[in-house]
Amino acid sequence: MSDQVGDERAVESTRRRLTKRQADTVRGLTDVAVEELREVGYAGLTIRGVAARQGVAPATVYAYFSSKNHLVTEIFWRRLRELPETATAGSPVERVVRALRDIASLVSAEPELAAACTAAMLGDDPDVRYLRERIGLEWRRRLGAALGSAARPEVLPALEISLGGALLHAGLGYGSYDRMADLLESSARLIVR
CATH class of the missing domain: 1.10.357 (Tetracycline Repressor; domain 2)
Known part of the structure; x- marks a missing residue:
C-alpha cells in the first residue's frame, strides 16, 4: 500500500484505487481528452483518438475508463x-x-x-x-x-x-x-x- 497516493483527489477513480503513476496516467488522459474535445467535439471524440494523442494503446485508456461517456464524466x-x-x-x-x-x-x-x-x-x-x-x-x-x-x-x-x-x-x-x-x-x- 505504500505506493498509493495520499491525496484522495489524486487516487479517486471510478474503477479502482490508483498508485501515483496510475493517477498521473489518468490525469494525462483526461487532459488530452479535453484537447481532443476542443478539436473534434463530442461526436468526434473516441477512446482510440485519446489514446493516439497520449501515445498509448487504446487498451490503456480502457483500463481506466469504460467508455467515452465515462471519460468525459470523469473530467467534469x-x-x-x-x-x-x-x-x-x-x-x-x-x-x-x-x-x-x-x-x-x-x-x-x-x-x-x-x-x-x-x-x-x-x-x-x-x-x-x-x-x-x-x-x-x-x-x-x-x-x-x-x-x-x-x-x-x-x-x-x-x-x-x-x-x-x-x-x-x-x-x-x-x-x-x-x-x-x-x-x-x-x-x-x-x-x-
Whole structure:
C-alpha cells in the first residue's frame, strides 16, 4: 500500500484505487481528452483518438475508463472537485449565487466540453451512473453549505433541479452555457428569497 497516493483527489477513480503513476496516467488522459474535445467535439471524440494523442494503446485508456461517456464524466467530476469552496460571507442568496456561478464556470468557458458533459452524464454506463451520483452529492453539499441550516427543506432540491435543468437546457441548445450562470442567478434569487 505504500505506493498509493495520499491525496484522495489524486487516487479517486471510478474503477479502482490508483498508485501515483496510475493517477498521473489518468490525469494525462483526461487532459488530452479535453484537447481532443476542443478539436473534434463530442461526436468526434473516441477512446482510440485519446489514446493516439497520449501515445498509448487504446487498451490503456480502457483500463481506466469504460467508455467515452465515462471519460468525459470523469473530467467534469475532477473539475468539480477542484473548485475552491464557496466563500461563507454574505447572505444565503449571495452564497448560493456564488456556488451556482462556480459550478456553471466549469463549462461556460468551454462549449465543446460543456456539450460533451451534458451528453455523457446522461449515459447509462454503470461508471457514469456512479460518477453522476457523486456529482449530485457534491452539488448538494456545496449548495447546502451555501444555504446554511436555516433554509426551508424544499429549497435545496429546488436549487438542484434548477442547476440540472440549466445544464440540460443549454446542452439541448435552448440557451448558451455563457448565459446559464445568469439564469441560475435569477432562479436562485426566486427560490431562496
